[in-house]
Amino acid sequence: MSSPKGFARFIIVLTTVTAAVMELIDTSIVNVGLSEMAGSLGVNIEDISWVITSYAIANVIIIPMTGFLAEYFGRKNYYLVSMVIFTIASYMCAQSTDLVELIIWRFVQGVGGGALLSTSQAILFDAFTPEERPMASGLFGMGLILGPTLGPTVGGYLIEHFSWPWMFLVNLPVGIIATILAYTFIDKKEGEGQKRAGIKIDYIGIALLMLGIGTLQFVLERGEAEDWFASDAIKTCAVLAVIGVVGFIIYELRIPNPVVNLRVMKHRPYAFTTIFTFVAGLGLFTSVFVYPVLAQRVLGFTAYETGLSLLPPTLAGVVMMPVIGKMMSKGVSPIPFIVVGFILFAIYSWMSADISPDVGRWAFFVPLLIRAFGISMSQLPLINQAVAGLQPKDYAAGISLNNMIRQIGGAFGIAMANNFVSHRYAQHRADMVANTYDGAPAMTERMTAITQSMIAKTGDASTATAKAYAMVSGAVDKQAYYLAYLDTFRLIGIFFIIVLPLVVFLRKKKTNGPAAPVDAKAVKEAMEAAH
Structure with a gap:
């Protein structure tokens, strides 16, 4: 065809x-x-x-x-x-x-x-x-x-x-x-759809996949809301996830026709590509989660304003995709793109962690533009790497497994961000409360100014002090969340830095002797059969 x-x-x-x-x-x-x-x-x-x-x-x-x-x-x-x-x-x-x-x-x-x-x-x-x-x-x-x-x-x-x-x-x-x-x-x-009679359905593999991956996703998605291992449901699902995932891996590697061909992981460049895909998914989904929450919860953006601030830099990054694809089709190695893309994403994370709380909607444009370029330069080569070096018959399995890894990376990143924000918020709030006790010069000066402003506006001296304390408490909460989200940006950036040394394992091993001639027609027919 x-x-x-x-x-x-x-x-x-x-x-x-x-x-x-x-x-x-x-x-x-x-x-x-x-x-x-x-x-x-x-x-x-x-x-x-x-x-x-x-x-x-x-x-x-x-x-x-x-x-x-x-x-x-x-x-x-x-x-x-x-x-x-x-x-x-x-x-x-x-x-x-x-x-x-x-x-x-x-x-x-x-x-x-x-x-x-x-x-x-x-x-x-x-x-x-x-x-x-x-x-x-x-x-x-x-x-x-x-x-x-x-x-x-x-x-x-x-x-x-x-x-x-x-x-x-x-x-x-x-x-x-x-x-x-x-x-x-x-x-x-x-011949599409005519092989059904000869295909044995891997019922046990499907059941183990649903058990392991389903409960793992539940733990990642609901862990923070359920207070993690203080919840019996989370503890039960964590045990089931381990049993399901381990059982799935062992069983799928032992049968001849698995529902998911995990044997593609034996190919070293592909196995390490999935690590980079996991981190890329973590960065892609977690940044889309953390930035909107920061923008709306702390900076006061509406949902629509938040979306609009994301759109222009993302579109600029999207334009790069066909350009990078064209370069790779001419034989340019994907590995330098992956390295530069991960470095750019780390730079975006650190720049976002230095943003002032008193900013307008477009103050994030440059960091978000760098993010878009980083994603463009890493995602496309990783998509290509997911099939590079695999046998044509393994393409479908390689693509599916790689996409699953990206989704799990995103779920892990969001769960990690939720948990990290909660802990860092508590720490930052405790640090600030320790310096806002009654009698502290800065606290006294702030309370006096707010109380007098309240009395001047409402004429109600009896509730002015209570309202002033509420305003100070709200300001402390807002600042604590702001600092916690900045810490989360830095954490995301760390993942992109520590994985970079593994890039050496993305290269295919060189073979001795001259390469065998490639039968283009045979390759094309094999790829058609694979899908």
Whole structure:
């Protein structure tokens, strides 16, 4: 089967990238609408956060299984059904009238959405020749960066101008159009869906994957809210996660046809690529989480203003993706890009940690621009590295596993940030309270000024002192959170620095003697069979 050309290729690129962006937007779009959703459904913030957790758990379970499911059902069939599931579940989320119903449909949405990421990437790669695949990686990487960043922007706009159900309804026209285009322009591969009778379903592997990865994601997502190991639920799920993950690894390595081919990890460059992918996912998702919370909780930005401040620098970074893809398609090594990208992200983290609390919306533009360039220069080469050196038959497994690692890195980063902010907030608040006791010169001067201002405005001397103490306490809280978020930026930067020495292991081992000639036709046929 030849690669599509012209308009057909354009439609395939548009469809697959749009589907991936739609899935990634839904990982973060609800973050800015939790308060309104909680109020509408009559629950608290801790309960409504299950809307995020259920989607993430479904995503991280289904993503590593996409290679097997696409082979079993046929890739086009699986892709179309996943789009339909995602679109219908989006509509049902918008129509939900209680929390349990919303959580269930959000989980179903995650099952459909998880397939869109890896399958979109595989279909997109097939639309290009092997020599052009770095350019395909660039196009896919554009969606990878845009999705999580567009989420808060789109969500903030819809919350500000409409209502929370529109965060789900916005998927309907996109999902319907993408489904029609995929059905019309994406061809079935030769023999697709005809191997089902010869494929044994790895039921035990699927069960262990769901147990291990599902409970691990629960621990990472809900640990902070449940007070970590003070909670019996977290302790139980942590034990089940260890049993499930260890059992899954041992079992999958021992059977001939596993649901997830972990044997690709024996390839050294790929194994170390997953470490970099984990850190990149940690930085991508955690920065999109920490910055909006800092901007809204401390700096007083609205959800929409926060999203707008993220958008221009991100778009500038997205423009770099095809440029980097073009350079890599001409033979430029991806490794220097990875190094520079990780260094830029560390610089962004340190610059963000030095931002003054009295800043406007655009004070973050330069750090966020550096972040966007860092992500562009690291994500694309890592996407390419995820298949470089693997056998064509292992591409689907390599892509799926790499995408799962990125998602887990993001979940780990957000859980780490939540826990770290809480501890650093308590420490900073205790330090400041120790210097704001009654009788301290600065405290006395501040209290006197606030009290007199209150009396001048209200004429109520009896409550002025109490209100002054409340204002001072609020200012201390705000400053403590501000310092805690700055510490978190530094922590994120440390991850990007300490992993850099491992870049030496990304290089493929040199073979002795002249390289064997490559049969381009055979490679192309093998890659078509892989997907």
